[in-house]
Amino acid sequence: MQTAVQLINLTCIFGNVRAVDRVNLEVYSGEFFSMLGPSGSGKTTCLRLIGGFEAPSSGQIVLFGQDASRLPPYARDVNTVFQDYALFPHMSVLDNVAYALMVRGVPRAERHRRAGEMLELVKLSGMEHRRPSQLSGGQRQRVALARALINQPRLLLLDEPLGALDLKLREEMQIELKALQRSLGITFIYVTHDQGEALSMSDRVAVFNHGQIEQLDTPKGLYEHPQTEFVARFVGSANILEGRLIGLGEGRFALRPERVRLVAGSEPGAHRLVGRLLDVHYLGSQTRYEVQVEGGRITALAPSQEEILPAGSVVTLSWDATSLRPLADGIPARPEASV
Amino acid sequence: MKAKPSLALRIAAIAGIAFLHFPLLIILLYAFTTEDRTYQFPPPGLTLKWFGVAFARQDMWAALGLSLRVALVATAVALVLGTMVAGAMYRFNFLGKDVVTLSLILPIALPGILTGIALLTTINRLGLEPSFWTIVIGHATFCMVTVYNNVVARFRRLTPSQIEASMDLGADGFQTFRYVILPGIATALLAGGMLAFALSFDEVIVTTFTAGQDKTLPIWFLSELFKPRERPVTNVVAIFVTAVTFVPILLAQRLTQSGEELHGGGKTT
Numbered sequence: 001m002q003t004a005v006q007l008i009n010l011t012c013i014f015g016n017v018r019a020v021d022r023v024n025l026e027v028y029s030g031e032f033f034s035m036l037g038p039s040g041s042g043k044t045t046c047l048r049l050i051g052g053f054e055a056p057s058s059g060q061i062v063l064f065g066q067d068a069s070r071l072p073p074y075a076r077d078v079n080t081v082f083q084d085y086a087l088f089p090h091m092s093v094l095d096n097v098a099y100a101l102m103v104r105g106v107p108r109a110e111r112h113r114r115a116g117e118m119l120e121l122v123k124l125s126g127m128e129h130r131r132p133s134q135l136s137g138g139q140r141q142r143v144a145l146a147r148a149l150i151n152q153p154r155l156l157l158l159d160e161p162l163g164a165l166d167l168k169l170r171e172e173m174q175i176e177l178k179a180l181q182r183s184l185g186i187t188f189i190y191v192t193h194d195q196g197e198a199l200s201m202s203d204r205v206a207v208f209n210h211g212q213i214e215q216l217d218t219p220k221g222l223y224e225h226p227q228t229e230f231v232a233r234f235v236g237s238a239n240i241l242e243g244r245l246i247g248l249g250e251g252r253f254a255l256r257p258e259r260v261r262l263v264a265g266s267e268p269g270a271h272r273l274v275g276r277l278l279d280v281h282y283l284g285s286q287t288r289y290e291v292q293v294e295g296g297r298i299t300a301l302a303p304s305q306e307e308i309l310p311a312g313s314v315v316t317l318s319w320d321a322t323s324l325r326p327l328a329d330g331i332p333a334r335p336e337a338s339v
Numbered sequence: 340m341k342a343k344p345s346l347a348l349r350i351a352a353i354a355g356i357a358f359l360h361f362p363l364l365i366i367l368l369y370a371f372t373t374e375d376r377t378y379q380f381p382p383p384g385l386t387l388k389w390f391g392v393a394f395a396r397q398d399m400w401a402a403l404g405l406s407l408r409v410a411l412v413a414t415a416v417a418l419v420l421g422t423m424v425a426g427a428m429y430r431f432n433f434l435g436k437d438v439v440t441l442s443l444i445l446p447i448a449l450p451g452i453l454t455g456i457a458l459l460t461t462i463n464r465l466g467l468e469p470s471f472w473t474i475v476i477g478h479a480t481f482c483m484v485t486v487y488n489n490v491v492a493r494f495r496r497l498t499p500s501q502i503e504a505s506m507d508l509g510a511d512g513f514q515t516f517r518y519v520i521l522p523g524i525a526t527a528l529l530a531g532g533m534l535a536f537a538l539s540f541d542e543v544i545v546t547t548f549t550a551g552q553d554k555t556l557p558i559w560f561l562s563e564l565f566k567p568r569e570r571p572v573t574n575v576v577a578i579f580v581t582a583v584t585f586v587p588i589l590l591a592q593r594l595t596q597s598g599e600e601l602h603g604g605g606k607t608t
Contacts (some may be wrong), residue, residue, distance in 0.1 A: 053503050086500035090522040095575045100508035103518070119564040151509065 002029040003065070004155055004187040005050060012045055019045040021211035022059070027189060029154075032181050034198040036188045037208030037233070044159055046208070047191045051080045051157050064154060079148040080157040084164075085140045087132040093119070093143050094128040100151045111294070118146040121180075138169045143175075156181075158190045162197065174201055195235045199223065207231050226254050229327050232253035239298050240322065252327045258301035259323035262289055264309055267316045273298065277313045290315060360542060363581075370574035393575040401557035405579075407428060409471065409555060410539040413478035417535045420479070421486025426520075428487075429494040443487055446480040454480065455548030462549065469551025476547040478542060482535035489531035493524045533591045537584075556580070 005027040012020040020042045027033045035043035039116050048054045050061060052073035061069045068076055079100075080245065087096050095102070101111035117151055119125055122142040141161060148156060161177075162170045179202050181188045192198050198205045199219040206216045207230075215222060215231045226232035229240055232254035239255040266274045275293035287308060289300045298317055344352075356454070365378075370389060370432060371381035393399060448452050459469075460478050467473060497520070505515040543557045550558065554575075563573045 029491075035421075051503075051507060073503065074509045074511055078507075080502045080504070082504055084498060084500055086498060086504035088501060088504075088519055088522075099505070099510075099518070102509065103510040103514045147504075147508065 003027070004029045004031070004063070005189070006049075006060075006062040007046075008062065010046070010049060010059040010061060012054055012055045013048055013057040020049065020109065023211075023213055025213060025216060027187060029187055030185050031076055031202055031228075032188045032203045034192060034202040035191055035208055036195060036198040036205050036235070038193060040133050041208035042211035043191045043193075043208040045211075047080075050189065051078055052076050052157075056087075066262045073124070078157060079151055079153040079157045080159065081141075081144050081161045083159045083161065085132075085144040087140055087143055087147070089132055089177050092129050092131060093124065095167060096132065096143055097146045097150055097252060100149060112265075114150060115146070118150050120144075121149070122146045124143065137164055138173065141165065141173065141182055145180075153186065153190065155187045158188060159240075160193070162194075163192075170197075177201065179254060199235070205235075209234075223256075225325055227328050229254070232325070233258055237299065239297055240327070253324040255298075255319060255324055256328055257288065257299040257301035258286075259319050260298060260302075261318045262291070262300045262302060262309075263316050263318075264313055265316060266314050269318070271272045271321055272316055272318045274314065274316050277309055277311050278316050280311055282306055282308065289315070291315060293317070343570045366574050366577050370578050371570055372571055375569050375571055377417075378570070387567075389571040389575045392569060393572045393579070396572065398554070399559065399572075399576055402554045402556045405471070405553055406540055406556035409474050409478060410477045410536045413539045414532050414535045416475065416479040417482035417486045418532055421445075421483045421531065422490050422524070422528065423486050425484070425490035425494055427605040428491055444484055447484040451542075452542030453492075455545045458545065459548040469549055469553075471553065473549040473551070474546055474555065475554065476546045478539040481542075481545070482539055485538065486528070486531035488528040490524050494525035497523050529591055533587065540584075 003026050003076060005025075007023050007025050010020055010023045010037065011018065023042075023046060026201045037045060045054060049056055050063075052068070052071055052075075056069055059069075063076060063078065073080075081229075087098065087302060091099070094112060097118050098106075098111040098115035101114060106114075116125070116128065120126060122145050124139060124142050124146065127135065127139065127143075134145065141164075144161070162173050165173060174197060175214075188202065190198070199222070202219055204218055206214065207214045207221055207222065209230050215227045217225070222231060222235045226235060226238065229238075229252065232238035232240065238259060239257065239260070241253045241255055242251075244250045268274050273291075273293045275291040275298065278292045278297070279290040281288040281290075282304065285304060286301055287304045289302070289309075291298045291300060300317060369378055371385045371387065372378075373384035373386045374382060375389075404438060428440065455477070458473070458480075462469060462473050501519055501523070502515055504517045506512075510518065525570065542555075543555050543561065544556050554562070560573055560576070564570075
């Protein structure tokens, strides 16, 4: 597989904060790659480094086999969809989309024709002569997308592009973005703090924490085999069990709530815990149970039943030994830069 | 429903406006008086002859021409320098930034007489002859402040991602300025430029120090007032200048209003 982007020991320091700390990764051509993490984890800075909006403190950015670490944004074969869309308010939708062609000196008729095609691609035909202020949030998003794609970049960077949209629209756009990426065959690097979004759209996901990558994996790999407590808790939700477990040795383990079985009554045994039901959250198709056991709380998620156990009942929790995922230590917080 | 103002407030407001505009009416009235030595009230008679006298005065036209040229050039200099300084202040953080900001605003905050003396001393030191260009330099120091203030305020409203988006789409620095920044700050430039022009056009104190033998219109007015005869001529010229400057002021107001609509709407992007 061809490599689109390669980051080598990439570091970016602001004041005494290591926003991006020795990041190494490879993004393959044609891949839908996500950078996932809480705010302040370095994912957006990493994207801005690739786009050329920040300069790395050390390390290298290789784009399509060429060192691009010091190239200005306009010299990179990369385009960006900004979080706030960054549309030009004084230009029509058509001129916004045609901007990249205008600055390259493409004649007016030609650039308007191609901008019209791009608007068709994002289903905005008929909006050519409106101003950005006359569009809805979802429509602005599409204009930003069309504007970034008109140069036919080999790599598109998307910085939380759906963050400002409401839930319904966001789900529609997720499907459309994914379809667009497939049909154009462009490499997408997608920054988000929404783990559901990252899991549903991506080929691979890098989970960022404190400027470093905690885990880089496929969505299924991240969810099924989280390597650290941070990943286990940030991607989906997890029970963290600690101690010596029969057949698995000593350590910390993640256990997904839906892998926990719950029955009424007390039936102790191996890979079982008896506890008292603290709280029941009825979620429709599923029900979430909070159970107080000795030494902590366990969350269980099960398909909803006709009869729901009342809070206070004694219940027995059980799971398969194979559902327990051993965890390594994660990345500690390192706000101070050692330079 | 808006509350109706009380009678006292209305009287106070009307009195305030009258106080501001009464002197203008006096100037208007005495442009037509037949008495040319004293401002006796009421004027003994009304005449239009001073218009002819005033427009025939070569020294008046020369002063008006000089003032216009100085104001235009000083405004142009202020627009370029003020925009550049505003851009630098907006983009960069550096040691002593507050000091630079303060020193920029000083020419307008300091009494004009200090600025004037400072400029005159510098001009003498450098061995320059007071001329058209020394007046322009003097005026540009304070004209720049109005442009800077307007533009820097607008810069703060411009989203940095628009500039980044432009660079991302292949525009170099100059193209980004031409196509993204300039349209964004156009109305601020217009407002700052108008103000700069107005400041320069009626400036007296700094001009007296930097002008040498040349007379700008305000200085011409001053010297006319000390002459015993033909006093209504200054009133005629004042009315003429007021009438002429009214047009661009109204125009600018129109333009900035429609501009605000446009940019205000864009703020949500």
